Amino acid sequence: MYKTFELDKKLIGPFKQIVTMRNMPLKGMLSDENLEIIVDGGILIEGEIIKEVASFNDLVKKHNDVSIDYLDDDLVAMPGFIDAHTHICFAGSRAKDFAARNSGKSYLEIAEEGGGIWDTVQKTRIADLEELLKLMILRLNLLAAIGVTTVEVKSGYGLSVENELKQLRTIKNANDKHQIDIISTCLAAHIVPKEFNNETEYLDVILNELVPTIQKEKLTKRFDVFIEKGAFSVSKAKDYIEKLQQKGFKITIHGDQFSRGGSQIAVEVGATSVDHLEVSGEKEIEKLSQSDTIPVVLPGASIGLGCNFAPARKLLDAGCSLVIASDWNPGSAPQGNLITQASILATFEKLSNAEVFAGITFRAAKALNLTDRGVLESGKLADIVAFPTNDFREILYHQGELKVNNVWKRGVKIK
Numbered sequence: 001m002y003k004t005f006e007l008d009k010k011l012i013g014p015f016k017q018i019v020t021m022r023n024m025p026l027k028g029m030l031s032d033e034n035l036e037i038i039v040d041g042g043i044l045i046e047g048e049i050i051k052e053v054a055s056f057n058d059l060v061k062k063h064n065d066v067s068i069d070y071l072d073d074d075l076v077a078m079p080g081f082i083d084a085h086t087h088i089c090f091a092g093s094r095a096k097d098f099a100a101r102n103s104g105k106s107y108l109e110i111a112e113e114g115g116g117i118w119d120t121v122q123k124t125r126i127a128d129l130e131e132l133l134k135l136m137i138l139r140l141n142l143l144a145a146i147g148v149t150t151v152e153v154k155s156g157y158g159l160s161v162e163n164e165l166k167q168l169r170t171i172k173n174a175n176d177k178h179q180i181d182i183i184s185t186c187l188a189a190h191i192v193p194k195e196f197n198n199e200t201e202y203l204d205v206i207l208n209e210l211v212p213t214i215q216k217e218k219l220t221k222r223f224d225v226f227i228e229k230g231a232f233s234v235s236k237a238k239d240y241i242e243k244l245q246q247k248g249f250k251i252t253i254h255g256d257q258f259s260r261g262g263s264q265i266a267v268e269v270g271a272t273s274v275d276h277l278e279v280s281g282e283k284e285i286e287k288l289s290q291s292d293t294i295p296v297v298l299p300g301a302s303i304g305l306g307c308n309f310a311p312a313r314k315l316l317d318a319g320c321s322l323v324i325a326s327d328w329n330p331g332s333a334p335q336g337n338l339i340t341q342a343s344i345l346a347t348f349e350k351l352s353n354a355e356v357f358a359g360i361t362f363r364a365a366k367a368l369n370l371t372d373r374g375v376l377e378s379g380k381l382a383d384i385v386a387f388p389t390n391d392f393r394e395i396l397y398h399q400g401e402l403k404v405n406n407v408w409k410r411g412v413k414i415k
Helices: 056-062 095-102 107-112 117-126 129-145 161-177 199-217 234-246 262-269 282-289 299-305 312-317 338-349 353-359 362-367
Strands: 009-019 037-046 049-055 067-070 076-079 081-083 148-154 181-189 222-226 250-255 273-276 294-297 384-387 406-409
Touching: 009 056, 037 056, 049 056, 081 338, 081 362, 095 107, 117 161, 129 148, 129 161, 129 406, 161 181, 161 199, 181 199, 199 234, 222 234, 234 250, 234 262, 250 262, 262 273, 262 282, 282 312, 294 312, 294 362, 299 338, 312 338, 338 353, 353 362
Parallel strands: 009 067, 009 076, 081 148, 148 181, 181 222, 222 250, 250 273, 273 294
Antiparallel strands: 009 037, 037 049, 076 384, 384 406
16 A cells, blocks of 8 residues: 555544643653643644644634544544664564573574574575565554554665665565655664675675665665674774765664673764663763764663663663664564553653653654654644543553554554
8 A cells, every 4th residue: 555645634633632742852851740731632734744733622713614533532642653773674583582592592502503683684585575575564564553653674684785675675665555654774784694704894895885776776864783792893883884974874873782882983973873772881871961862772672682771761861862662673672562662661760751752752753863753743744643541641551551542644544
C-alpha cells in the first residue's frame, strides 16, 4: 500500500487529555509538572498538518466549517512515538543465541559456535529483496500497532557492497509502501566481515565502492559505526567518520556499550547522537553534557543481554538530552516493544513520565534531525496516538499492557 494522505480539514475530539509536549526543553531533567495537559481537548488538522490544539468546545465554536471526528470513549492523546534506533531489516532468528546466553555461555563462545552477528549476516545475505521486504513490513505493522509513527532502521547485516545495498534498497522500498515514516541509516561498519583481513581494508571498500552508489540512489543521509572491541577501533572509526562528514553525511555512533571511547569520539566529531552508553562514566557524561550530541539509551539491549542499563538518570541530571529507543534486532534486543522497555527503564532509573515521553517523542525527533514532529502543536505533522484511559499516568504504569487503540499518521487514521 503506497502512502496516500487525505487533504481535508477536520477536528478530532474530544480527548479526555491531550499531552502536547509543547514548550519543553531539549536537554535536562523534566518533571510531570512540565507537561502541558489539555483537558477535554481537540486537535484541528488540515491535510497532514496540525492547525490548532485547544479545548474541543472552543475549537467547535471557532471552526464551524470543518468535519468533526467525534470520539465517544475516554482517550488520552500524545504525539506519535519515534523509535530512533532499530535493526529490523534482517532475516532469521537468534533464539539459539538467547538460550545459550541464558545458560551461561559468553558472547565469544556463542560466536565461536557460529552464532552472533555473523549468523544474522549469513541469513540476511541469503534472503532476497522480496523476502527481506516482507519480513520488514511485518515488523513495521507491529510497530504501528503500538503507536510508533516514525522509525529509524539500520543496515549492517549485509557487510558487503552488494548486500548492504540490498538492505538499504529494502528499507527505501518499505518506506514507500508503509504508512509510517522510515529514516534509513547505513551501518555497514557494524563488524569487520570475515572476507576482509582488517578494518582499514573494509572501511576503504565502504568509502570507495558503497558510498558512491548510496549517493547516486539517495539511499540514506546517515551513517553509523560500531566503536567497540571486536568491531571498530577509535582511531580507525574517527578517520572513517570524518571522511563521511566531508561527503555531507550525518553521523550517529554505537558507543560505550561494553567499553568506553565511542562517546568521546561522538562529541569530538559532532555526531548527531551516540547510542548505547551502558558503560559510560562520569567523564563521558560530563563531555556529553557540554555538547550537542544526543545520548540514546537502549533498554532492550540491557534486557536482552542481562546487563546494566545505561545511566539515564545521571545523564539527565548532568543536563544532557535523553532519547529512549528499542534497538530491535535479532540478537541482543529481540523484543521491540518501545513502551514496555521505556517503562522498565523508568522504574530502574527513576525517570518521570515527562522524561520518558520526551525521550520517545520530540527528543527522539531531534536525534533523527527531524523538526516537523514529536509535538502536538500548530505546524507539526498530525502524528497522533491515543490510549483508552482518562489519565496519562496509566500509560507507563501498565508497562506496555495498556495498548494504543487509535493511531493517526499524517492526519490519516491507520488504527
